[in-house]
Amino acid sequence: xxxxxxxxxxxxxxxxxxxxxxxxxxxxxxxxxxxxxxxxxxxxxxxxxxxxxxxxxxxxxxxxxxxxxxxxxxxxxxxxxxxxxxxxxxxxxxxxxxxxxxxxxxxxxxxxxxxxxxxxxxxxxxxxxxxxxxxxxxxxxxxxxxxxxxxxxxxxxxxxxxxxxxxxxxxxxxxxxxxxxxxxxxxxxxxxxxxxxxxxxxxxxxxxxxxxxxxxxxxxxxxxxxxxxxxxxxxxxxxxxxxxxxxxxxxxxxxxxxxxxxxxxxxxxxxxxxxxxxxxxxxxxxxxxxxxxxxxxxxxxxxxxxxxxxxxxxxxxxxxxxxxxxxxxxxxxxxxxxxxxxxxxxxxxxxxxxxxxxxxxxxxxxxxxxxxxxxxxxxxxxxxxxxxxxxxxxxxxxxxxxxxxxxxxxxxxxxxxxxxxxxxxxxxxxxxxxxxxxxxxxxxxxxxxxxxxxxxxxxxxxxxxxxxxxxxxxxxxxxxxxxxxxxxxxxxxxxxxxxxxxxxxxxxxxxxxxxxxxxxxxxxxxxxxxxxxxxxxxxxxxxxxxxxxxxxxxxxxxxxxxxxxxxxxxxxxxxxxxxxxxxxxxxxxxxxxxxxxxxxxxxxxxxxxxxxxxxxxxxxxxxxxxxxxxxxxxxxxxx
Numbered sequence: 001x002x003x004x005x006x007x008x009x010x011x012x013x014x015x016x017x018x019x020x021x022x023x024x025x026x027x028x029x030x031x032x033x034x035x036x037x038x039x040x041x042x043x044x045x046x047x048x049x050x051x052x053x054x055x056x057x058x059x060x061x062x063x064x065x066x067x068x069x070x071x072x073x074x075x076x077x078x079x080x081x082x083x084x085x086x087x088x089x090x091x092x093x094x095x096x097x098x099x100x101x102x103x104x105x106x107x108x109x110x111x112x113x114x115x116x117x118x119x120x121x122x123x124x125x126x127x128x129x130x131x132x133x134x135x136x137x138x139x140x141x142x143x144x145x146x147x148x149x150x151x152x153x154x155x156x157x158x159x160x161x162x163x164x165x166x167x168x169x170x171x172x173x174x175x176x177x178x179x180x181x182x183x184x185x186x187x188x189x190x191x192x193x194x195x196x197x198x199x200x201x202x203x204x205x206x207x208x209x210x211x212x213x214x215x216x217x218x219x220x221x222x223x224x225x226x227x228x229x230x231x232x233x234x235x236x237x238x239x240x241x242x243x244x245x246x247x248x249x250x251x252x253x254x255x256x257x258x259x260x261x262x263x264x265x266x267x268x269x270x271x272x273x274x275x276x277x278x279x280x281x282x283x284x285x286x287x288x289x290x291x292x293x294x295x296x297x298x299x300x301x302x303x304x305x306x307x308x309x310x311x312x313x314x315x316x317x318x319x320x321x322x323x324x325x326x327x328x329x330x331x332x333x334x335x336x337x338x339x340x341x342x343x344x345x346x347x348x349x350x351x352x353x354x355x356x357x358x359x360x361x362x363x364x365x366x367x368x369x370x371x372x373x374x375x376x377x378x379x380x381x382x383x384x385x386x387x388x389x390x391x392x393x394x395x396x397x398x399x400x401x402x403x404x405x406x407x408x409x410x411x412x413x414x415x416x417x418x419x420x421x422x423x424x425x426x427x428x429x430x431x432x433x434x435x436x437x438x439x440x441x442x443x444x445x446x447x448x449x450x451x452x453x454x455x456x457x458x459x460x461x462x463x464x465x466x467x468x469x470x471x472x473x474x475x476x477x478x479x480x481x482x483x484x485x486x487x488x489x490x491x492x493x494x495x496x497x498x499x500x501x502x503x504x505x506x507x508x509x510x511x512x513x514x515x516x517x518x519x520x521x522x523x524x525x526x527x528x529x530x531x532x533x534x535x536x537x538x539x540x541x542x543x544x545x546x547x548x549x550x551x552x553x554x555x556x557x558x559x560x561x562x563x564x565x566x567x568x569x570x571x572x573x574x575x576x577x578x579x580x581x582x583x584x585x586x587x588x589x590x591x592x593x594x595x596x597x598x599x600x601x602x603x604x605x606x607x608x609x610x611x612x613x614x615x616x617x618x619x620x621x622x623x624x625x626x627x628x629x630x631x632x633x634x635x636x637x638x639x
Contacts, residue, residue: 001013001089002579002581005572005573005574005575005577006573006574006575007574007575012153014089014153015153016153016154016155017155018155018157019055019056019155019156021055021056021155022055022155022156022157023058023156024157025157025158025159028196029060029062029161029164029184029196029198030058030060030198031197031198031199032058032178032198032199032200033058033059033060033198033199033200033201034057034058034059034200034201034202034380035047035051035057035058035059035060035200035201035202035203035204035376035380036059036060036061036062036180036182036198036200036202036203036204037051037059037060037061037062037203037204037206038061038062038166038182038203038204038205038206038207038212038213039061039062039063039064039205039206039207039208039211039348039350040061040063040065040068040069040144040160040162041144041206041207041208041348041349041365042074042140042143042144042348042362042365042366043206043347043348043349043350043365043366043368043369044061044063044204044206044207044347044348044369045061045143045144045147045148045151046084046147046365046366046369046370046373047061047204047206047347047369047372047373047376048061048147048151048158048160049088049147049150049151049154049495050088050369050370050373050374050377050495050497051156051158051373051376051377052150052151052154052155052156052158053154053155053156053377053495053496053497054156054377054380054381054497055154055155055156056381057376057377057380057381059156059158060161060198060200061158061160061161062160062161062162062164062166062184063160063161063162063163063164064163064164064165064166064187064207065162065163066162066163066187066188067162068141068144068145068148069140069141069144070141071139071141071234071312071313072139072140072141072234072312072313072315073140073141073362074140074361074362075137075138075139075140075260075262075269076101076135076137076260076362076363077094077098077135077136077137077138077143077362077363078135078360078363078442078443078444078445079126079130079131079133079134079135079443079444079445080131080363080367080443080444080445080447080472081362081363081366081367081444082094082095082131082133082134082136083131083132083133083472083475083490083615084366084367084370084495084615085146086133086490086491087493087494087495087615088146088147088150088494088495089150089494090146090149090150091133093146094136094138094142094143094146095133095134095136097138097142097263098136098137098138098263099136099137099138099261099262099263099264099265100134100135100136100137101125101134101135101136101137101247101260101261102124102125102134102246103122103123103124103125103246103247104122104123104124104125104246104247104248104249104435105119105121105122105243105246105247105248105249106119106120106121106122106123106248106249106251106428106431106432106435107119107120107243107248107249107250107251107252108120108251108252108428109251109252109253114253115253115302116302116303117250117252117300117301117302117303117304119242119243120428120429120432121428121429121432123432123435125247125439126439126443127439127440129598130439130440130443130445131443131445131474131475132475132477132488132490135443137260137261137262137263137269138263139262139263140362143362148160162188163186163187163188163191164184164185164186164187164196165184165185165186165187165212166182166183166184166205166207166212166213166216167183167184167185167195167212168182168183168216169181169182169183169203169205169212169213169216169217169344170182170216171329171343171344173340177201178199178200178201179201179343180199180200180201180202180203180343180344181197181198181199181200182197182198182199182200182203183195183196183197184196184197184198201343201380202343202344202345202376202380203343203344203345204344204345204346204347204369204372204376205217205344205345205346205347205350206346206347206348206350206365206369207350208348208349208350209221209322209349209350209353211346211349211350211351213344213346213350214324214346214350214351216344217329217344217346219324219325219326219346219351220324221322221323221324221351221352221353222322222323222324222325223320223321223322223323223353223404224320224321224322228273228274228318229274229275229288229316229317229318230271230272230273230274230316230317230318230355231270231271231272231274231288231290231292231293231296231314231315231316231317232269232270232271232272232314232315232316232317233269233270233272233290233293233294233297233311233313233314233315234262234267234268234269234311234312234313234314235267235268235269235270235294235308235309235310235311235312236266236267236268236308236309236310236311236312237268237306237307237308237309238307238309239301239304239305239306239307240304240305241259241301241304241305241306242304243259244259244261244268245261245265246259246261247259247260247261249431249435250300250301251428251431252299252300252301252302254296254299254300254302255272255273255274255296255299255300256273256300257270257271257272257273257297257300257301258270258271259271267312270293270297272293272296272297272300273296273300274288274292274293274296274316288316290311290314293314293316294306294308294311320353320354320355321353321354321355321404321407321408321411322352322353322354322404323351323352323353323397323400323401323404324346324350324351324352324397325397326393326397327345327346327347327351327368327392327393327396327397328342328344328345328346328389328390328392328393329342329343329344329345330342330390330393334394335390335393335394337387339390341386341387341389341390342389342390342392342393345372345389345392345393347365347368347369347372347396348364348365348366348368348369349361349365351368351397351400352364352400352403352404354403354404354407354408354411355407355410355411360403360407360442360444363444364400364403364444367396367444367447368396370495370614371392371395371396371614372392372396373495373614374495374497374612374613374614375388375389375391375392376389377497378497378613381497382638383535383545383637383638384636384637384638385636385637385638387636388453388454388636391452391453391454394452395449395450395452395454398450399447399448399449402446403441406438406441409434410434410438413430413431413434445471445472445474447471447472447616448468448470448471449470449471449616450470451470453635453636454612454618454636455469455470455616455618455619456469456610456618456619456620456632457469458470458620460607460620460621460622460625461620462602463601463602463605463606463607463620463621463622464504464599464600464601464602464607464609464620465599465600466598466599466600466601467599467600467601467607467609467617467620468617469617469618469619469620470616470617471616471617472615472616472617473490473493473500473502473609473611473615473616473617474490474599475488475489475490475491476488476489476490476593476595476598476599477489477587477590477593477595478551478584478585478586478587478595479556479584479585479586479587479588479589480556480581480583480584481552481556481559481561481583481584481585482561482580482581482583483580484556486587486590487584489502489549489551489584489595490615492547492549492581493611493613493615495613496613497613498543498544498545498546498547498613499545499546499547499610499611499612499613500547500549500610500611501524501546501547501548501549501608501609501610501611502549502551502608502609502611503517503520503521503548503549503550503551503606503608503609503623504517504551504553504596504601504602504606504607504608504609504623505517505550505551505552505553505606505623506553506602506603506604506605506606506623507553507603507604508604509552509606509623510552510554510558510559515623515624516605516606516623516624517550517552517606517623518564518565519623519624520608520623520624520626521548521550521564521565521567521568522565523626524546524548524567525542525565525566525567527626529626529630530626530629530630531546531629531630531632531633531634531637532545532546532548532567534630534633534634534637534639535633535637535638535639541570541572541573542567542570542572543570543572543579548567548568548582549582549583549584550564550568550582550583550584551583551584551585551586551595552583552584552585553585553586553596553603554585555585555586555588556584556585558585559583559585561580561583564583567582568582568583569582569583570582605622605623606623607620607621607622607623608620608621608622608623608625608629610629610632618632619632
């Protein structure tokens with residue numbers, strides 16, 4: 001990371017100086033804000049941490065609980081989520097604390113003694129090369145801690161307002177400014193019943209499956225329940241089950257269990273199948289106890305023993321897949337240029353719920369608001385047209401429906417009994433095969449946005465086949481030319497609202513200043529029609545909106561930094577210091593690590609890969625197609 005740009009500062013570089021534009025935290029909720037976030041869960045905190053980077057945007061986050069989460073709920077962190085955490089600068093902390101999921105083992109009734117279980121398969125949890133990060137397990141409360149720290153350390157110095165319940169949300173479409181009015185009730189004992197009113201430009205409901213924001217919008221979660229009760233418990237136990245530190249899927253004659261090892265080397269999570277529910281029955285009617293969960297788990301893993309010493313957290317739930325048809329307050333089924341602009345949004349469990357078996361609840365919710373956050377910032381800072389906000393619902397609702405469909409089939413397979421002989425049930429080997437086939441989806445890297453104003457048609461995909469338009473930018477190792485440091489190219493993409501333009505040079509570009517990458521740099525820097533010249537505010541650093549990075553196919557020792565365009569060695573900050581971290585070469589010292597080969601980049605012609613602020617590939621273009629580059633941004637950006 002870079003720091004000391006505007007002068008030497010002692011202490012942690014992760015702690016930013018408070019901006020003079022920041023709004024001080026007050027005991028009462030502010031009367032007017034740009035963005036009001038409801039809910040301090042993963043979705044709400046992802047959005048708050050992202051908007052905290054912009055002190056000129058007045059953001060407020062409220063939570064019904066009286067303080068931060070301490071334990072329980074979600075724990076699985078997908079590879080894609082780890083890539084996102086890198087953008088927030090706390091991926092390394094998660095890696096250090098978390099339990100890594102490397103293999104998954106599969107168990108079924110023993111062929112000789114069906115009352116016992118036996119291991120029948122083992123697979124690698126994620127395929128090689130899928131991400132630079134592993135699938136890990138860490139208490140959701142710790143993820144909240146990292147986000148809260150990021151908010152406190154930001155230029156905005158943001159803190160949540162706890163113990164506030166949403167009573168009502170009203171939108172006045174005729175209002176020129178602050179069209180949303182939110183009524184809050186304080187629920188802490190000292191102020192119980194007190195009412196506060198907030199006017200906001202935008203409101204985002206991240207307040208869970210029973211969302212009051214969604215209710216006020218008049219939207220509903222639509223779907224069905226599998227009418228099956230499951231229990232979940234975190235335990236400290238003594239056992240002779242050999243795979244207790246692996247992720248283990250167990251199908252037995254006595255039911256099904258999913259075992260997830262937790263951080264710290266001792267804690268383990270058990271998902272335990274309980275009883276089938278009646279048509280109109282709810283899991284609360286069964287009054288299931290933690291003792292019943294333990295007894296069921298003990299029966300399922302027979303002949304192995306399970307002596308539970310402590311249960312820090314447990315819960316029961318029913319499997320169900322439900323989704324909203326839209327994620328904003330625009331009533332038009334399909335938004336058009338004549339549709340009213342959205343001002344209220346929902347994210348996470350407020351707009352989609354599913355089983356925890358695939359570990360997507362927390363992960364998918366955070367991706368919702370990572371998608372929305374940069375769009376809100378771009379509109380509020382007048383960088384993009386307000387119509388851009390229509391793309392949040394259109395992009396995220398479609399991919400959530402794909403998750404719902406996958407989860408329904410996956411949960412059904414998990415709940416079925418293991419097939420024995422010609423009898424009904426699910427074949428254990430088919431169950432394992434299904435897990436392997438859908439590994440990319442469960443790793444969070446399967447999201448593919450359809451063509452839109454933000455996502456190109458992929459007409460030039462052949463120039464960089466490994467950077468699929470509409471999918472997340474798949475990082476790869478490179479070497480930084482200025483200091484020969486091996487780094488990951490994708491780690492340039494921080495949660496700062498900037499666009500990344502990754503320009504991959506052709507083989508001869510270093511010697512051809514009139515074409516290829518060098519000509520692209522000259523166009524971006526000097527042509528009034530270029531997006532950099534048109535959309536970068538006067539007086540700001542030249543990379544404040546568009547962060548241009550160059551990758552040359554030659555070894556780093558063959559790239560002369562001092563001979564490259566000023567765009568690749570820009571002067572920045574109050575002191576006019578040079579940024580030496582814009583130029584890279586392949587990691588030619590490591591076998592199989594050449595980014596051109598790894599990501600299918602055309603070595604002769606090169607390619608320009610445009611990456612959105614949420615790390616998704618927006619377009620792949622030829623280096624020389626300057627008109628297409630400018631036309632892409634003209635569709636939604638403001639000069």
